[in-house]
Amino acid sequence: MPWKATGVAAAAFVPGTLREVTVGGSALLLVRGAEEIRALDPYCPHAGGVLAEGTLEGSRLACPVHAAIFDTATGGVIEDPFGISPPTGGVDPLTLYPVRVVAGMVEVDLP
Numbered sequence: 001m002p003w004k005a006t007g008v009a010a011a012a013f014v015p016g017t018l019r020e021v022t023v024g025g026s027a028l029l030l031v032r033g034a035e036e037i038r039a040l041d042p043y044c045p046h047a048g049g050v051l052a053e054g055t056l057e058g059s060r061l062a063c064p065v066h067a068a069i070f071d072t073a074t075g076g077v078i079e080d081p082f083g084i085s086p087p088t089g090g091v092d093p094l095t096l097y098p099v100r101v102v103a104g105m106v107e108v109d110l111p
């Protein structure tokens, strides 16, 4: 699968922040953790919440609409919408895409 440029400079991507970008015509969520950068689906599989507007605490990302919580390290669901934990399948996990940094710029391997 081809690596694609995101246009995001790794050094300017502040740890603990989220950013929605368009790559190859598709929206993508970039997550800047303390050490790593991850790329995930940009919209919540439950009802389309814009995850770039969510709340990030460590690797826990809360959807801004009904508060499902995803693990940005895996894309997995930590809590279903409305705080149901452990999750019972009320929302699908996010797809996690490979990320690399080349010459200081973030690239993503998209299918």
Ligand code: FES
Binding pocket: 044, 045, 046, 047, 048, 049, 063, 064, 065, 066, 067, 068, 081, 082
């Ligand atoms: S839209 Fe994200 S939890 Fe409902």
